[in-house]
Amino acid sequence: MTVTETDRPAEIGSEPGSETGTLTVEVWRGKDDGRFQSFTVPHRANQTVLDIVTWIQRHAEPALAYRFACRVGVCGSCAMTVNGKPRWTCRTHVGKVAEDGHLRIEPLRNLPRLKDLAVDMTPFFEKWQAAEGRFHPTKTRHDPLSTISPSSAKRKAADAGIECINCGVCHAACDVVAWNDDYLGPAALNRAWTLVNDERDGGKRTGLDAVSRSGGCHSCHSHGSCVEHCPVGLNPTRGIAGLKRMSLVGLLTGDAG
Amino acid sequence: MIEVRLYAAQRLSAMVLAPLVIAHLILILLAVEGGLTAAEILDRTRGSVGWALFYGVFVLAAAIHAPIGLRNVIREHTSWRGEVVDKAMIGLGILLFMLGGRAVLAVVVG
Ligand code: HEM
Ligand code: SF4
Ligand code: SF4
Numbered sequence: 001m002t003v004t005e006t007d008r009p010a011e012i013g014s015e016p017g018s019e020t021g022t023l024t025v026e027v028w029r030g031k032d033d034g035r036f037q038s039f040t041v042p043h044r045a046n047q048t049v050l051d052i053v054t055w056i057q058r059h060a061e062p063a064l065a066y067r068f069a070c071r072v073g074v075c076g077s078c079a080m081t082v083n084g085k086p087r088w089t090c091r092t093h094v095g096k097v098a099e100d101g102h103l104r105i106e107p108l109r110n111l112p113r114l115k116d117l118a119v120d121m122t123p124f125f126e127k128w129q130a131a132e133g134r135f136h137p138t139k140t141r142h143d144p145l146s147t148i149s150p151s152s153a154k155r156k157a158a159d160a161g162i163e164c165i166n167c168g169v170c171h172a173a174c175d176v177v178a179w180n181d182d183y184l185g186p187a188a189l190n191r192a193w194t195l196v197n198d199e200r201d202g203g204k205r206t207g208l209d210a211v212s213r214s215g216g217c218h219s220c221h222s223h224g225s226c227v228e229h230c231p232v233g234l235n236p237t238r239g240i241a242g243l244k245r246m247s248l249v250g251l252l253t254g255d256a257g
Numbered sequence: 258m259i260e261v262r263l264y265a266a267q268r269l270s271a272m273v274l275a276p277l278v279i280a281h282l283i284l285i286l287l288a289v290e291g292g293l294t295a296a297e298i299l300d301r302t303r304g305s306v307g308w309a310l311f312y313g314v315f316v317l318a319a320a321i322h323a324p325i326g327l328r329n330v331i332r333e334h335t336s337w338r339g340e341v342v343d344k345a346m347i348g349l350g351i352l353l354f355m356l357g358g359r360a361v362l363a364v365v366v367g
């Protein structure tokens with residue numbers, strides 16, 4: 001059977017929708033010493049920035065490298081710099097960000113560039129590990145389940161930061177990350193904050209030590225760029241302030257130091 | 258942990274500096290009313306335990322606060338790293354304390 005145009009799975013970049021003119025889209029090509037390539041893309045109703053990038057790859061430049069998976073704001077893989085700001089492209093409507101029908105799409109800031117719009121996320125995840133951003137189990141499958149009250153202050157603090165999708169937008173938005181290579185960054189510190197508030201986690205001591213080293217939570221200037229840009233509305237600044245507070249309490253009680 | 262201690266020292270010294278800076282500014286405004294003379298200043302400060310404490314604590318707080326802040330600035334905006342920065346900042350703190358201390362002694366003693 002030959003695959004006809006209609007048999008193909010629906011193309012993300014070409015959903016039905018009224019065409020409303022065209023957009024001029026500049027896309028970063030290459031690695032660090034690359035250049036912008038300009039494309040003219042049909043503008044459709046309810047089009048997202050990811051739709052634009054996909055349209056370019058499908059119709060104009062098959063070699064364009066970029067990353068996405070879920071297309072619905074869950075996986076955290078589609079972040080790029082759009083008109084100078086870090087954004088999740090799959091949930092960013094073109095209508096909201098285009099300036100005079102113009103879009104400039106670049107890879108995410110503060111991470112090594114690989115090709116075109118794809119960056120290497122390795123340093124980002126290494127920082128999660130350096131911040132002890134992983135669960136430290138204290139029980140086995142044979143123990144009864146812990147009972148955690150959803151209304152306890154600690155659980156509420158953890159819940160407030162738990163919905164992170166690891167998109168790296170805050171990491172790209174943070175100037176301290178850009179200035180100080182050692183800085184763990186808002187996402188890793190936000191994760192650490194959820195864990196030190198998790199009553200089931202057995203790594204609080206190591207966690208607090210990990211975020212109190214050079215480049216840890218004390219390097220944050222609380223200027224809130226991470227909060228401003230986090231697409232899921234998390235507040236890493238608040239969590240980082242909490243870690244600073246906790247480390248001070250540890251210092252005073254002789255628990256850290 | 259050194260970072261926690263420095264963070265605490267930075268905030269504590271800032272809390273000390275804030276009221277002192279305000280008092281200092283008010284004093285400047287009052288002192289320049291009707292002209293500023295060395296005799297007038299020395300009249301106020303000579304042999305005064307109160308002013309000795311005021312300026313002494315001021316100097317100490319600034320000598321703690323400024324090097325910690327400068328250490329952050331250096332680590333963020335230059336490629337200067339490591340123990341040598343810490344040593345230079347300790348040196349700066351001692352220098353500020355000695356220069357400030359000398360000025361306090363000069364207006365209080367005698
Ligand atoms: C009213 C008195 C003062 C208060 C309340 C104050 C407060 C602060 C605070 C809270 C920080 C930390 C900012 C951050 O980490 O994001 C800071 C940083 C700093 N302070 Fe002060 N300070 C005062 C006076 C001074 C004085 C008199 C000096 C200089 C002799 C000074 C020099 C610095 C420097 C160099 C920094 C580092 C800049 C930075 O980290 O962003 N401060 N100050
Ligand atoms: S508040 Fe802290 S973590 Fe957030 S952007 Fe500013 S320096 Fe970075
Ligand atoms: S905190 Fe927000 S911006 Fe940062 S990685 Fe998580 S979801 Fe993305």
Ligand code: FES
Nearest residue numbers: 071075076078090
């Ligand atoms: S593609 Fe999954 S969050 Fe955008």
